[in-house]
Amino acid sequence: MTRGGSVSQATGNSTIADVARRAGVSLKSVSRVINKEPHVSPKLLAKVSAAISELNYVPDPAARSLAGQRSFTIGLLFDNPSPHYTMKAIIGAYRACVAQGYHMRFDTLNSRSGSALLSSQLDAVVRNGRTDGFVLTPPLTDNREVLDYLERHNIQYVRIAPAIDPGRSAAVSIDDVAAAAQAAQYLCDLGHRIIGLVNGPPDHGAAITRRQGFIERLKSISPDIVLHEAKGDFLFESGISAGEALLSEDPRPTAIFATNDDMAAGLLVACGRCRLVVPDDVSLVGFDDSWIATSVWPYLTTVHQPIEDMAAEAVQLLLAQTKHGQPYEDHMLDYHLVVRESSSPPAEVTSDERTAHR
Amino acid sequence: MTRGGSVSQATGNSTIADVARRAGVSLKSVSRVINKEPHVSPKLLAKVSAAISELNYVPDPAARSLAGQRSFTIGLLFDNPSPHYTMKAIIGAYRACVAQGYHMRFDTLNSRSGSALLSSQLDAVVRNGRTDGFVLTPPLTDNREVLDYLERHNIQYVRIAPAIDPGRSAAVSIDDVAAAAQAAQYLCDLGHRIIGLVNGPPDHGAAITRRQGFIERLKSISPDIVLHEAKGDFLFESGISAGEALLSEDPRPTAIFATNDDMAAGLLVACGRCRLVVPDDVSLVGFDDSWIATSVWPYLTTVHQPIEDMAAEAVQLLLAQTKHGQPYEDHMLDYHLVVRESSSPPAEVTSDERTAHR
DNA sequence: TTGTACGCGTTATCAA
DNA sequence: TTGATAACGCGTACAA
Numbered sequence A, B: 001m002t003r004g005g006s007v008s009q010a011t012g013n014s015t016i017a018d019v020a021r022r023a024g025v026s027l028k029s030v031s032r033v034i035n036k037e038p039h040v041s042p043k044l045l046a047k048v049s050a051a052i053s054e055l056n057y058v059p060d061p062a063a064r065s066l067a068g069q070r071s072f073t074i075g076l077l078f079d080n081p082s083p084h085y086t087m088k089a090i091i092g093a094y095r096a097c098v099a100q101g102y103h104m105r106f107d108t109l110n111s112r113s114g115s116a117l118l119s120s121q122l123d124a125v126v127r128n129g130r131t132d133g134f135v136l137t138p139p140l141t142d143n144r145e146v147l148d149y150l151e152r153h154n155i156q157y158v159r160i161a162p163a164i165d166p167g168r169s170a171a172v173s174i175d176d177v178a179a180a181a182q183a184a185q186y187l188c189d190l191g192h193r194i195i196g197l198v199n200g201p202p203d204h205g206a207a208i209t210r211r212q213g214f215i216e217r218l219k220s221i222s223p224d225i226v227l228h229e230a231k232g233d234f235l236f237e238s239g240i241s242a243g244e245a246l247l248s249e250d251p252r253p254t255a256i257f258a259t260n261d262d263m264a265a266g267l268l269v270a271c272g273r274c275r276l277v278v279p280d281d282v283s284l285v286g287f288d289d290s291w292i293a294t295s296v297w298p299y300l301t302t303v304h305q306p307i308e309d310m311a312a313e314a315v316q317l318l319l320a321q322t323k324h325g326q327p328y329e330d331h332m333l334d335y336h337l338v339v340r341e342s343s344s345p346p347a348e349v350t351s352d353e354r355t356a357h358r
Numbered sequence C: 001t002t003g004t005a006c007g008c009g010t011t012a013t014c015a016a
Numbered sequence D: 001t002t003g004a005t006a007a008c009g010c011g012t013a014c015a016a
Helices: A018-023 A025-035 A041-056 A061-067 A083-099 A113-131 A144-152 A176-188 A205-221 A234-247 A261-273 A308-325 A348-357 B018-024 B029-036 B040-053 B063-066 B083-099 B115-129 B144-152 B176-190 B205-221 B238-246 B261-273 B308-325 B350-358
Strands: A075-078 A104-108 A134-136 A156-162 A170-173 A194-198 A226-230 A255-259 A281-287 A299-303 A330-332 A336-338 B073-078 B103-108 B134-136 B157-160 B170-173 B194-198 B226-230 B255-258 B283-288 B301-304 B330-332 B337-338
Touching: A018 A025, A018 B301, A025 A041, A025 B301, A041 A205, A061 B063, A075 A083, A075 A308, A083 A308, A083 B083, A104 A299, A113 A144, A113 B255, A134 A308, A170 A308, A176 A205, A176 A281, A176 A299, A176 A336, A194 A205, A194 A234, A194 A261, A205 A226, A226 A234, A234 A255, A234 B301, A255 A261, A261 A281, A261 B194, B018 B029, B029 B040, B073 B308, B083 B103, B083 B308, B103 B261, B103 B337, B115 B144, B134 B308, B157 B308, B170 B308, B176 B205, B176 B255, B176 B283, B176 B301, B176 B337, B194 B205, B194 B238, B205 B226, B226 B238, B238 B255, B238 B261, B255 B261, B261 B283
Parallel strands: A075 A104, A075 A134, A134 A156, A156 A170, A170 A330, A194 A226, A194 A255, A255 A281, A281 A299, B073 B103, B073 B134, B134 B157, B157 B170, B170 B330, B194 B226, B194 B255, B255 B283, B283 B301
Antiparallel strands: A299 A336, B301 B337
């Protein structure tokens, strides 16, 4: 109030012209610095940088996108049944977007609708979105219709955890085969020999890859291991029914691996209903290390997958690829098994039972 | 391919000039229609509307925000411990933003940092955000420093579930007092007379309001009801420790009300550790009806709060208020008790115990 | 390596 | 009630 006049200082909205004047250079030179273009002498860079920070200058994204080609917006595409996965992906991608001065949109597609509907959904997303590119999360990652559409329209995209067409686009993933194998190894090392497996939805590439990694390792450890499989769809409820099916098998599994945490939490319920104590009677291992893994009791042993980092990394790859047309990179991030309270060696009785049954 | 030439049709990027030409009017007239400005004759409106839909015209947000005042971006501010609440709020707010052609940002503030830090966090958010306004979620809703800052900088905002300074801003809420009272009534109707209460963080207005509503109703039903209180912070872990404290009370509560679902899920764990069966030995009631309420077993009886709708409504109020400077509205949305498997009448033993203790 | 002139698609000002 | 014209802040083409 008493300061009077100049509002522009307070809100930090100086323009590129202010910076140029203050640094004693041309508009274009400032622009070069902002966009990290080549042909900028060190001392010009220094002058401009100084002016920018003195004026607290922040480029106006609207003006940039109007003048340039880019919208400074990227889109995150989902069709994921697990809310926990979605949340982490949003957070991670958003972090990367903010860091780069980008907007983020997210949209949900229904990939199980017909191909006509799918393509009209894509039309809608693409048309009013004006995005510079998309990050695809599973299972969209492995949907060829989506991939084809994007390529046909010349739209940049990066995939998270693709299971098909490697090299078709930039991608960020973990080694699902090895991760699931580690879970199998862990359970066997604990002494389990009768093991259950809860699968994910059949259109979900990672679900298939995890199954494969888990089973292969089991077989390679010993041909005597008994494996029971059950269907699932990555949702909590399907974990309950899968668990009830698995626990009524004979011989009954002493350990169950679910291909995601939501279903593992459902297994916990099934165990409760069957009056079985976890981990004493049944060991449980999940996959993802999402919030639900530590929102149930006992806390779930699970494979930690850095979903936030993967999404952030995907955004960075996308931006790098839109700026300089680099060849497709495939970034492999680390996973690790997190051992918590839902797993332990099988009870003695169990091994007696097993021999009795043979 | 065979259609030849015109690319502009396919991608839908026609400009306001195209529309004006096609409708045979001036640029400004089209602009008026788009922005629903007054002084537009019906037949002009009809011509322009027709041209717009024929050309599939969508205004360029970048150009709009450059020429106009608005950034077409609103911000959602969080400092919420519960990830489930956050996710729902994001989804709801995002839905409303997309419907109105707005971008959405979200940022996290740490309101427990000192006031100097808080205000620099706000500076950062406000400066590089260029948002048209903010939606404040609890507990930021009741942080006077934040409110003061926003008003001092003349920034529009809407609060979700405010507990202080009613009328200071537009707001969206539910009647927390009545909602908690209904939970109390429900438990008493079931026959419970020894009841536990898990509180939320002290800086969280709704937590206080819920406590108040719950206790008042209990007292009004009967002065003989025994109430045990425990501290909590809205997180899962605090539910566990609160539960352990409550369950070791003498007389032991036959029912516990947690002021959010995450803590109620923690109570479930405490019950398990104490070898108490829910709901046979202890009834549990939560608040929010978030995902976790149906990701545990037994499913939680809880008060459903329409978080997504509240956030969406908040966005709409904000946009209405930025466009036409209307007076502050306070929208009250509906809640309802969702009875699931975590609650039942107290076991007979319990009422014997109660009389024995008196 | 640096600078100049122009245009991006829209809204705002002012006149008709 | 309508329309012409000047910004908005920045990137791009081209020139120096």
